[in-house]
Amino acid sequence: MRVLLSTYGTRGDVEPLVALAVRLQALDVQVRMCVPPDEEFARRLESLGIPVVPAGPPVRELMRGPTPPSAGELSRYRDELVAAQFGILPTAAEGCDALVAAGLGQIAARSVAEAAGLQYVYVSYSAVNLPSPHHAPPPRTGWPEPPVSDHRTLWEMDAHNVNTQFAEALNHHRASMGLPPVDNVRDHVYSGRPWLAADPVLGPCPETPGFDVVQTGAWTLPDERPLPAELVAFLDAGAPPVYVGFGSMRPSPDIGHTAVEAIRAQGRRILVSRGWADLELVDERDDVFAMGEVNHQRLFARVAAVVHHGGAGTTLTAARAGVPQVVIPLPVSDNPYWAGRVADLDVGVALLGPAPTVESLSVAFDTALAPETQARARALGARLRTDGATVAAARLVGALR
Known part of the structure; x- marks a missing residue:
């Protein structure tokens, strides 16, 4: 059994997937991870025996500039990331049974899984990322802040902004793969059954109409390193x-x-x-x-x-x-x-x-x-759970079997 885990972002985006990878390995699952090409991520994964597939531009380079990137620079950055994913993920997913993608930036992942016949799982680390009438969408860097406060309207505008950025490129690649177009990129990426890797006490899941959310608990590993x-x-x-x-x-x-x-x-x-x-x-x-x-x-x-x-x-x-x-x-x-x-x-x-x-x-x-x-x-x-990655790994393996 083989699984590809894919994300793009900082350490906070990568580490939960590392925890899932380790728990999957304990169940005799072969895992590879698609992450940013930053050296620290490669070192971390190689130390755990996890094959690394770098994709996209380095994250630290973007985060450490003297000034925040402009909206235009972020738009070009996102386009570059989507192109990199469609170029790299199909090969990375060869021989795999499932593809687990973390974060809205994983625009290509579901299409790649669909074309290859793989099980697809989308995971969010925070309930605020999932559309709900009980909260507004999270701020998305480089996109305009809507001048309204109604949650339903804000989520509709959020879907429009995601479409404006990604729909043309996504549907172009889907057409080249023989797949039909999608009209709501955000909800397409999320799928109808997203996983929420957050502690149910610290970050509970509210009502999310249209989505059957699976909350596993947060994905973490014990850290045994001594302090300096x-x-x-x-x-x-x-x-x-x-x-x-x-x-x-x-x-x-x-x-x-x-x-x-x-x-x-x-x-x-x-x-x-x-x-x-x-x-x-x-x-x-x-x-x-x-x-x-x-x-x-x-x-x-x-x-x-x-x-x-x-x-x-x-x-x-x-x-x-x-x-x-x-x-x-x-x-x-x-x-x-x-x-x-x-x-x-x-x-x-x-x-x-x-x-x-x-x-x-x-x-x-x-x-x-x-x-x-x-x-x-x-x-x-004392009330928080520590078994989220174990629960998620067992759930994924059970579904594949």
């Missing part, structure tokens, strides 16, 4: 610090300085994760420690709170560790959604709107570090 000795020494030297990190996102340039100042005002020590944004230290005082990529599962168990951008993976890891969160979401993708979930569950604070100031962050920390918030965060952590 220098970091352990810093942690051991005083009270639990507050973690600040924005992963692969590019926050406002002064956010690191603002956060450090606000945390110091609380009398707390600080951990700064440089991330893809290369956050800089304010100074060299001994109450702050800068670090690169480390094991968040081990680290978050030793911090007082986590300040982050609202990525699905970071939100989940902090929640499982039972620590409060202060989320400063960028207005992209599912970041605002996860910020809202942290606020709704009362395990932290969501700072939406203008860039945070020392004053607004100080108020947020007063709430996040309060004993009652800490108690709710610990209680939530």
